[in-house]
Amino acid sequence: MAKITMDGIEYEVSDGLTVVQASAEVGITVPHYCYHPTLPAPANCRMCLVELTLPGAPGPLRQLATGCSTRVADGMVVNHETPTVQAARASSLESLLAHHPLDCPTCDQAGECELQNFAHKFGHDVGNYAETKKTPPRKHLGPNVDLFTTRCVVCTRCARFTEEVSGDAVLSLVNRGGKNEIDVYPGIPIDNKLSGSVVDLCPVGALSSTDFMYRSRPWFLEEVDSVCTRCSKGCNITVEHRDGETVRIKPRLNEDVNGFWMCDDGRYDCDYVSSPDRLRMPLAREGDDLVACGWSDVFDRIAGAVQAAGGENVAVIASAWSTNEELHAVRRFATEAVHTSLIGLLSAAGDDEDTVYPGFTIEKDKNPNRAGARLILGEEVAQDSAIWEVLRRANAAIIFSGIPDAELSDDAVATLAALGFLAVVDVGTSALTALADIVIPGTTYTEKDGCFTNSQQRVQKLNAAHRPLGTAMREWEFVRYAAEALETEFDYTDEASVTADLVASTPAFAGVTLEVVGERGHVLGSGEAEPETNDGNYAYARMFWK
Missing domain, CATH: 3.30.70.20 (Alpha-Beta Plaits)
Structure with missing residues (x-):
């Protein structure tokens, strides 16, 4: 740690920080444009000038220096608001605004523009x-x-x-x-x-x-922290929404997972979340058509189909896009309500290899929670092509999907068509829903709370940005009512109650409460929760990364 004095107050800050970062760590804004903590610092915008007094012989050296390229040293004195500094900032802004x-x-960018903000705070009144x-x-x-x-x-x-x-x-x-x-x-x-x-x-x-x-002014948007679903990396994101619609998705700093970045596949997820093809009510097959029906009809038909086929002949297929909590509820539903061992895991097709850039990797597994599913359903659970063998052994099936743009092979279509009964939980019309006898509207990750487990075995929390569309149910709610129709009671009232049940009954998640998961996630088996931090890049991100 280095002891430095900033604007007359002594602080102890982390070694190796730039003046911009150290200032952010103690809540002082140093304006800048060119600097970013993960990129080389060219010091070309000159907005971050501060006045430094450096210790040394024969006497202290007082000078203007760029805060983005100057690292703190023990005994350094930093002044952010001297007349010389203010004049230098105003001059830099005048130059930048000359042709603006x-x-x-x-x-x-209005409302979240650093040029707008700094011109108002540090610039001249007139040009x-x-x-x-x-x-x-x-x-x-x-x-x-x-x-x-x-x-x-x-x-x-x-x-x-x-x-x-x-x-x-x-x-x-x-x-x-x-x-x-x-x-x-x-x-x-x-x-x-x-x-x-x-x-x-x-x-x-x-x-x-x-x-x-x-599409929207930033000040109309509300924000929640969440986790990207487009691969097993589990990038931390901010979901920005307005009037029940997801409008923008941006990366959120987690140095242990994605740093400051995310890929475009996850960034433009808004399209399927807000698609006009989203399911908003349950549907039941009448002849060749799917028509709207009530929830009581859904549960009566499912219970009747399970009883007619015999529970041991019913396949329950969970989804690698479901949360840990939903997977736990589905597992209990299959084993305790349906009484079947025909359990599988539906997953999205992946790439042959990771997409590797010099500073970022997009993982080949295109499922956000395959790791969590294996821990909850068991490492031996049928997945990928093996689920079709499970379905061929069944007379009826309940499939949880939620996977956008899921495709089916001709063999898969034939296998599903041969079933005596098929219920599908999905977020939109799909190849699966086209074959279903009952279609249950599901929820996307922007509409539910819970946790995913990424490829690092890191449990990370997602938060609901808005309510489910129409009459759609979260999976744990659907499971609770479907189990009731099969005369089995699950004591679930909200996501937290499902989390508590998961933690209490699944050894891999023992002790992993939402408090332990925190902002940065928790790696299973790593012991205590990682402490929240306001050091270095995290302090910088909270102040500037918007």
């Missing part, structure tokens, strides 16, 4: 630039990213990201002097699976997401 179009009313400003049309840099050139402050964060993290270096500075700007190389768009991260990195409104553009 000042189009905040139509800019997506002295009297020339006519030119506003060129926006450039389409790739399928997910547009560039508004005159909003750019040339911080080069995006270019450094494509060099250091995605590794393709498709963004670069072009031209010289006052005509310096960010652009892609001719004919080479930014089209990798990390492209949306450059929008997160942009501190102003220069790089905009084509998906989010003009």
Whole structure:
């Protein structure tokens, strides 16, 4: 630890931090544009200037220094608000705003723009630039990213990201002097699976997401912390929602999992979550058609089908997209209510290998909770192609899916068509629901609480952003009522009660309460909970990573 004095107060901060990070750790904002803790610091925006007094012989050295590239040292004195510092910041802002179009009313970044915030806090009241400003049309840099050139402050964060993290270096500075700007190389768009991260990195409104553009003002959005479902990595995310609709998904810092980044597959998950094809009410087959029905009819039909087939002849197929709590409820339903050993695990098809970038890896397993499912259902549970053998041995089946865009082979279709009864829990119309006798509307990860277990065996919490669509039930609710129809009582009242039951009855999860899981997750078998931290990058992220 280093003892430093900032604005007249002595603090003890972590060794090796930059002045920007150390200041954030104690709650002091140092304005900046070019700096990011995971990228090289070019110190080109000059907004982070602070006044330093450095210990040494023959006497202390007092100077302006860039807080992004200067690391703290024992005995250092830092002043953030001297007249010299304030004048330097105002001068930097005046230069950055000289050619800026000042189009905040139509800019997506308004409300979360660091240029807007710092100009208000540190800049001049009026501008002295009297020339006519030119506003060129926006450039389409790739399928997910547009560039508004005159909003750019040339911080080069995006270019450094494509060099250091995605590794393709498709963004670069072009031209010289006052005509310096960010652009892609001719004919080479930014089209990798990390492209949306450059929008997160942009501190102003220069790089905009084509998906989010003009959809909502940031101040109308509510936020919850959650976990991405698009692979077994379990990236930590923030789900931003408005009026019951998921509007934007952004990465949330977890240095043990995803760092500051996430892939575009998870980022643009809003499309299926808010799809018009989402199921909103239960459906029952009448002839060739599926028609709306009541919940009592659903449970009566399921109970009748189980009794007619005999519980031991009914397959219950859980989903690798379900939470730990839901998987536990489904396991109990299969063994205690249906009384079957025909249990399987439905999963999404994966890639042949991980997608590896220099600074980020997208995992090949495209299921968020396969690890949790194996621990709860057993390592020997039938999965992948083996579930079809389980289904061929059954006369009836209840399948929990929730997997968007699930595809079925011809053999799988034939196997399901041969069943005497098929009930499917799913979030939208699919190849599975097309074959079902009963269709139960399920919930996506934005509509339920619970935990996933990622490929590290790290249990991580997701939180509901909004209520389920229509009359859809969370899986544990459906299981409770379906079990009641089969004269079996489960004492579940909410997700917390299911979690408590899971922790009490599953050895792998013993002691893993929601308090133990915390913000960063908990690796099974690692002992005590990891302490929450406000050090280093976490302090920085809480202050600036929005």
